[in-house]
Amino acid sequence: MLLPTGAARRSATGFTINTATRHFSSTPLRPKQRLVVLGSGWGGYEVLRGIDKKRWDVTIVSPNSYFNFTPLLAGCAVGTLEFRCAVEPVRKYTPQVNAYQAWCDKIDFKQKRLICMPATPPPTFEQPASATNINSTSVTDCSSARPVTGTPFTLRYDKLVIGVGAYSQTFNVPGVKEHAHFLKDVKDARAIRSRILECFEQANQPTLSDVDRRKLLNFCIVGGGPTGVEFAAELHDLLYTDIQAHYPNLAKMAKINLYDVAPSILGTFDKTLVKYAEKMFSREGISILTSHHVERVESGKLFIKEQGEVPFGLLVWSTGLAPNPLISAISEVKKDEKTSKLITDEHLNVIMDDGKANPDVWAIGDAAKVESAPLPATAQVANQKAKYLVKKLNKFAKDKPSPHPFEFHNQGSMAYIGDWKAIYDRPGAEDGFMTKESGRIAWLLWRSAYFTMTLSWRNKILVPTYWFLNWIFGRDLTRF
Numbered sequence: 001m002l003l004p005t006g007a008a009r010r011s012a013t014g015f016t017i018n019t020a021t022r023h024f025s026s027t028p029l030r031p032k033q034r035l036v037v038l039g040s041g042w043g044g045y046e047v048l049r050g051i052d053k054k055r056w057d058v059t060i061v062s063p064n065s066y067f068n069f070t071p072l073l074a075g076c077a078v079g080t081l082e083f084r085c086a087v088e089p090v091r092k093y094t095p096q097v098n099a100y101q102a103w104c105d106k107i108d109f110k111q112k113r114l115i116c117m118p119a120t121p122p123p124t125f126e127q128p129a130s131a132t133n134i135n136s137t138s139v140t141d142c143s144s145a146r147p148v149t150g151t152p153f154t155l156r157y158d159k160l161v162i163g164v165g166a167y168s169q170t171f172n173v174p175g176v177k178e179h180a181h182f183l184k185d186v187k188d189a190r191a192i193r194s195r196i197l198e199c200f201e202q203a204n205q206p207t208l209s210d211v212d213r214r215k216l217l218n219f220c221i222v223g224g225g226p227t228g229v230e231f232a233a234e235l236h237d238l239l240y241t242d243i244q245a246h247y248p249n250l251a252k253m254a255k256i257n258l259y260d261v262a263p264s265i266l267g268t269f270d271k272t273l274v275k276y277a278e279k280m281f282s283r284e285g286i287s288i289l290t291s292h293h294v295e296r297v298e299s300g301k302l303f304i305k306e307q308g309e310v311p312f313g314l315l316v317w318s319t320g321l322a323p324n325p326l327i328s329a330i331s332e333v334k335k336d337e338k339t340s341k342l343i344t345d346e347h348l349n350v351i352m353d354d355g356k357a358n359p360d361v362w363a364i365g366d367a368a369k370v371e372s373a374p375l376p377a378t379a380q381v382a383n384q385k386a387k388y389l390v391k392k393l394n395k396f397a398k399d400k401p402s403p404h405p406f407e408f409h410n411q412g413s414m415a416y417i418g419d420w421k422a423i424y425d426r427p428g429a430e431d432g433f434m435t436k437e438s439g440r441i442a443w444l445l446w447r448s449a450y451f452t453m454t455l456s457w458r459n460k461i462l463v464p465t466y467w468f469l470n471w472i473f474g475r476d477l478t479r480f
Contacts, residue, residue: 032057033158035393036114038104038326040067040090042379043163043365046386047393048093049455055397058097059155063119065090065101068185070379071450072463074230074416076189078196078238079475081466083186088455104164105152109332109358114155122150159360161389162342162350166321166366166377175297180317183227192316196235197479199313200243203250210253215311217254220302222294223318224260225267226415229277231316232258233418236284242475256286259304261319263290266415266423268376273423276438280417321377327367333358334371341369346405348389362389375408384408414446422446 033056037044040062048060072086090099106115168184170176181192196219203213219235221228235256244251258265258281265288266274281288293305302310323340334343334351342350342363349357351371365382375381385406392402412426412435422442426435437445447467454460 033397034059034156035159035161036061036155036157037161037163038062038114039163039165039365039367040064041163041165041365042067042070042382043165043386044161045088045090046383047161047163047364047390048090048097050387050390050394052394052397053093053096056393059100059157060090060097061100061102061104061114061116061155062090063101063103064185065099066186067455069454069459070184071453073183073186073189074227074234076186077183077192077231078234079193079242079477080234080237080470081463083190085454085459085462085466086189087186088459092456100153100155102153104326105329107160107162107326107330109352109361112157112160112360114157114160115152116155117152118150120150157360159393160362162326162361162363162367163365163382163386164324164326164367166324166327168317169320169322170317171319173294173296176294176317179297179299180222180315182317183231192314194479195314196238197477200247200250201479202313203253204247213250214253214255215300216313217250218257218310218312219255219314219316220257220259220310220312221316221318222259222302223316223320224258224262224265224288224290225318225320226413228258228260228316228318229265230416231318232256232281232286233416236286236418238475240284242477245474246477257289257310258286259289259292259294261291261293265290268413269415269423269425270427270436273425273436273438277415277417277423280419280421284418286418321366324367333363336369339369342367343371344368346370346372347392348385348406364389370406373408378413380411381408414442414449416443416446 035051035056035058037047037058037060040048040060044060044062045067048058051058066087066089069086069088072081075081076083076086093099100116101119102116103119104114104116108114168182181195182188183192199216202208203216208216221232239251239254239256243254264274264278266277269277278288292307295303295305297303297315300311300313302312302315304310327342328340330342332353334353334355335341336343344350344363345357347357348362348364348368348370349359350361350363350368351357364385366377368385369375388406395402410426412424414422414424416422420443421439422445424437424442424445451460451463454463
């Protein structure tokens with residue numbers, strides 16, 4: 001006799017055996033969506049760190065294989081820290097993520113694909129190829145901004161984060177790109193450090209006159225923002241400690257000039273703090289030349305409208321930000337008329353030309369601007385946007401809502417001004433401690449903040465170690 005499903009039958013021993021069948025069901029796992037992150041700066045790298053890599057198929061595209069901890073670059077440029085202290089490797093997160101050292105040249109928003117160009121030299125057996133042609137009017141080629149190196153490749157995305165940052169602004173002053181140094185990358189810090197030591201070795205040659213030595217040891221910095229001020233301060237510390245000890249005669253001839261087109265330096269800081277910094281600089285022999293306009297730059301010569309020809313051994317240019325070539329090439333997204341940054345809504349989604357937010361594309365960092373709340377182009381803003389976006393994306397992967405808009409919490413601005421002194425300003429905060437500080441207290445805040453902000457435990461150990469070693473033994477003046 002046939003028993004129906006789930007019926008019970010009696011065995012030969014008299015016990016009842018239940019033959020009911022239990023059915024198990026499971027919800028199929030949601031397939032991973034492909035998230036592509038463009039850039040490995042303060043925005044892109046923070047997204048890479050925090051994103052749930054078990055729920056997202058993550059790809060990062062950046063011409064650098066590392067993240068620059070930019071606040072430490074001025075110290076690296078003079079030997080206060082070693083270069084490894086200011087970088088974090090992208091490869092730290094592979095193979096959980098795919099990483100390509102490349103530029104993104106084109107974005108096709110309709111078909112959700114990217115055209116990328118390798119940022120590595122092409123193999124000797126491979127001839128450089130021309131850019132791939134996309135049969136679409138929604139993309140623009142920006143590869144002319146730098147040499148084509150190799151064969152372009154295509155990536156597809158489901159979600160896209162644009163965090164390519166910005167370039168150094170030159171205001172089209174002739175000769176800047178050819179004869180000036182910038183300070184946005186660890187490679188720039190290495191070149192500056194090498195040039196400083198080269199200037200002193202050149203000036204030390206017995207065949208040079210004192211006039212030529214003074215020309216070589218005239219260090220010029222254009223840009224009175226935090227980057228220019230901090231580099232001037234770090235350079236001053238180098239000159240009056242280690243250079244003074246090992247090149248005593250040449251140290252007397254060295255001079256630091258800080259130029260800015262504005263009427264004062266550190267324009268975003270409180271006026272009382274600016275006056276304190278200017279007073280400290282003048283006391284330390286750093287010339288502050290505000291309301292000065294650079295007309296052109298030639299090899300070893302700076303032409304100032306108010307001064308005429310100014311010879312230099314080293315010129316560091318730090319005058320703000322210019323749009324990344326990829327951002328300049330994008331034509332389908334609404335942009336800020338003044339800065340050409342991509343306009344986003346309060347959820348950081350880019351706003352297309354038709355006025356609608358693109359739900360699959362976000363823009364953060366120096367490449368973007370929130371339409372309803374303009375914010376300064378600082379690492380702090382980029383980092384907070386990235387953390388907000390990480391939470392949103394991780395909730396999205398779990399099918400959880402994330403309705404809250406981005407809110408910026410100003411933690412203040414700091415600048416080192418030399419001789420173990422700094423300034424700290426937190427606009428908008430109530431008066432009291434930790435709102436406007438200067439001197440050694442601000443310096444302690446400055447160092448402790450950068451120590452805690454370093455991302456890896458490796459650098460949390462290396463940074464204070466090098467600070468201590470250089471305090472005890474001095475900076476390494478080896479040039480190689």
